[in-house]
Amino acid sequence: MADHSAETVAEALDFLADFTTMSTFGATAAGGVERQAATAEDGQTRRFLVDWFDRHGFTTKVDAVGNMYGLKEFVPGAPYVLVGSHLDSQPSAGRFDGAYGVLAGAHAAQRVADRVDDGSLAPRYNVAAVNWFNEEGARFTPSLMGSGVYIGKFDADATLELTDHAGITVRDALSAIGFHGDDEPPTAVSYAEIHIEQGPVLERENTTIGIVTANWTARKYTISVHGEQAHTGATHMAHRHDALVGAARVVLAVRELTSMFPAELVLGSVAQFDVEPKVAGVVPAKVTMAVDVRSSDPDTLEKAHDELCAAIARIDSDGEVHVSIDSSAPRLSTSYQTEGIELAEQVARDLGLSHRRMLTMAGHDSVNLKDIVPTVMLFVPSVDGISHNEREFTRDDDLVAGVEMLAETLARMVRGDIGAVTTD
Structure with a gap:
């Protein structure tokens, strides 16, 4: 001892x-x-x-x-x-x-x-x-x-x-x-x-x-959601392109991504949110976020990356907002x-x-x-x-x-x- x-x-x-x-x-x-x-x-x-x-x-x-x-x-x-x-x-x-x-x-x-x-x-x-x-x-x-x-x-x-x-x-x-x-x-x-x-x-x-x-192997992303600035009190819902709503869908997609794999194999989080403009009375025009996805298995992480890209493409194709992956930096195991x-x-x-x-x-x-x-x-x-x-x-x-x-x-x-x- x-x-x-x-x-x-x-x-x-x-x-x-x-x-x-x-x-x-x-x-x-x-x-x-x-x-x-x-x-x-x-x-x-x-x-x-x-x-x-x-x-x-x-x-x-x-x-x-x-x-x-x-x-x-x-x-x-x-x-x-x-x-x-x-x-x-x-x-x-x-x-x-x-x-x-x-x-x-x-x-x-x-x-x-x-x-x-x-x-x-x-x-x-x-x-x-x-x-x-x-x-x-x-x-x-x-x-x-x-x-x-x-x-x-x-x-x-x-x-x-x-x-x-x-x-x-x-x-x-x-x-x-x-x-x-x-x-x-x-x-x-x-x-x-x-x-x-x-x-x-x-x-x-x-x-x-x-x-x-x-x-663990990891990927760190910078993702931007582009909408259109508008008046929160005068713009009808059907005419809105709310970047924050689109960003919320990305956040949920990151969380849902982890459930596609065995428990504890994939981790995902959105840890930083930057909303523009940061004022009451205005529908957000842009949101930039930092996304972190990790796995103990490099092949699994690549599958998770593909799934995340597909989810982002679906959000983008719905037409309310445009979503871009501005950077995607791998940290290899x-x-x-x-x-x-x-x-x-x-x-x-x-x-x-x-x-x-x-x-x-x-x-x-x-x-x-x-x-x-x-x-x-x-x-x-x-x-x-x-x-x-x-x-x-x-x-x-x-x-x-x-x-x-x-x-x-x-x-x-x-x-x-x-x-x-x-x-x-």
């Missing part, structure tokens, strides 16, 4: 105390947080993390798009094992999503450094705890933004010019909170991330650690590296922690990082599977076990058990 020495208990209490403090930044009355990317509340949480890095001997770096790195260099010139998640949240969100992984990564990195200092761990690589910018995509689009820039998926300069709904650019928002940096990010040799599951599987099966093998999965399983066995392999239904920064380096993705249980909600909760014992699991996994990665770099 896992060690419960006085030192381990002290480490656990220290982590829980830090997490309690971190959860006060942007805290909501119902026990959650609201700290969207590059808001004042996000800035407060970031400054807490910088202070934590300073007190524990980390060197803090901030790159151009606001990614934060707390570095510990053991081997001059060697690349880094990165470990982390994100501090930004959805509006009125839970306090565990993302933030747990950042703080767990920092504590795990410190435990690795302590082992290097006392001579019980011989490092091959360095370590850096990371807070990735705008993972959620709540304020700025797209999501997974900071990690996307890090891996070269997005251009940094173009990203800085993106705006929120108020017209504020990423550059200006980061500058306003003091986190538009100019540091070069550390070179990664591998990456580890721990996160709450955001689903019910681990709790239902009374399992402590989930080891992620691949991500790809696997996490076998060496990382097997390493995590061995660590869980050595620590006596119950564990299982599983897919991630949600997107995480690790989905980006695994495209460039060996990556380990871990889950801890979510009570009732609730997430993106102020009632989101993970029990202390599971939080602590997750940090212990992450720290030992990270130690073996720093030792060079995966992600070896061959030099000439």
